[in-house]
Amino acid sequence: MSLALRVIETRDLNPLIRQLRLAAADGAILPGFTPGAHVRVQVPPASGAGDWRHYSLVELDPSADLQAPRSYTIAVRREDEGRGGSRFMHSVRVGDQLTVEAPKNEFPLHRGPGRVVLVAGGIGVTPLATMAAHCRAQGQAVRMQYAGRSRDLMALLPELQALLGEDLAVHADAEAGAPLAVDALLAACGAHDQLHVCGPKPLLDAVLAGAKARGWPHDRVHFELFSAPEAQAGDHAFEVVLSQSGRTVAVGASQSVLDALIDAGCDPMFDCKRGECGVCTCTVLEGEVEHRDYCQSEAERSAGRVMQICVSRARGPRLVLDL
Template sequence: MTAQPMTLQLRVAEARELNPLIKTFRLRSADGGVLPGFAAGAHIRVRVELPDGSADWRHYSLINFSADAKATEAPTDYVIAVRKEAEGRGGSRFMHERLREGDTVTIEVPKNDFPLHTGPGGTVLLAGGIGVTPLASMATRRRAEGLPVRMHYAGRSRELMAFVPELQALLGDDLRLHADVEQGGPFDIGAMLDGIPAGDRLYVCGPKLMLDAVLAQTQARGWTHDRVHFELFTTPVVEEGDHAFEVELAQSGQRFTVPADQSILDCLIEHGCDPMFDCKRGECGVCATPVMEGEIDHRDYVLTAREKAEGNVMQICISRAKGQRLVLDI
């Protein structure tokens, strides 16, 4: 049985458009009281309504630019930023188009799957697009502690990048901005990595292409896993060649067809099953499921290369079948 997190009913105290794609929301309790605390990197999940009338949850990082410890230990509001995804399932459109100041929204209390580690060495932050949100809180925390921190922030254009003035005020020369349209091309990940001292940790949040490139290049340079921390800021998308396949649950004998545009996890939930899960992006490992038969198309960021090669476990929120059938030991 999946544990149910505590939920809160909060009021939208402020809804503000930062640019045509990004909107910020300030959420408070009805009585203005203290909310559960959080640490840099934490997120809340917000209940949204999709175009078909069904409800779902969306994950948004908590943003803090205050050096005052009370701002996160005993906050009176939560601040999030939402990027409108025109091609998404509708969660961000709900937030942008239907949620207004004064409305009430259901959230799950803060959770942190992307913690800021303590210890010697500097901290380097790499943000891609809206992935800046958890890293802004990390930069604020490091500054408040008087510890070294640098941020690289990449986006398509400066006009569509969020919180640039706040980050410039916070970090000064320790902020490096990269706008593709100004630089004539994408951010140079290799050059950034070559400039990071051996003792520093790297925190990355952004789209899948950025994360895949960082992981490939740090591995090629022999970086240990504990030096690279990441959070993916996009949900899984249908890839070329994705096809429908059958999933059999060995313990019950149930069989379901997983469509090309649906995950195994969502298919099981739709059919009344109750699998364990959390992030739905292949990062946390909660939905790891034993596989008895079938070839797995691994797409997660949890399993090691050896575990993937052994082919007896998969993350059902994101990985798929290479063939026509999988038998899961559930």
């Protein structure tokens, strides 16, 4: 369901992150949401059809009614080297109208007999902030580890300090002279704590690797990646053959298969564009895949029968997909 919402408030949280509050023009109650939910906002297209961006919903008031909200609050980090969506969101003004899809939650809060442990990296703090407020409202034991490059670029820090007090630990790379010590973080977790991680790929990879090394069950760590996939050393151009039409599409060294297909006028299904949701799964008929997703098992990756075209690539010069 799409909603026509107006920008009713803007606030610069720091030089890179802007907060927007959106509401219906008539002040009507909006569809409810749960902690961890996001909305999709339509932005001017990079090419072809309309483009969309995901933004987590932020609610730091423990007394707020998430099932009958009068507004949605989001925070947008400006990415000057991106495709233009964040730059557009930083240009909107109070009174502007945006097309917004109703909230969807692919990163729900999980509670158990232990604490809820929230691990935030950079702008990944946004869904975790709402989780923290909800835990406070429900009397759930919660602790947050918030990491960033420097305190002046860490959004919502004063609000989280007021909300969580001693249950908030802050790590600034500029002060510590090194990234967050993930091993120490995991070692401090209780046996029944549930981890929720949101941030850039290096943080997520470190937490997942550390949890696996400790033999933690897969369902104890819940995550959302909050950055677009970056090119890696050795990435090369290749061709994708679409078996149903016989068409061949060139994929650049710094381009995803998904984006190449969209640029070529195709209309593949997708959602997160981060390799988490599995919506863009395609059957591989020929070729070897460099898997970079977070939704397939090791057995599925080894079989090589399907791939997530938003992040995974070809190891060789050519892939044939059942599209």
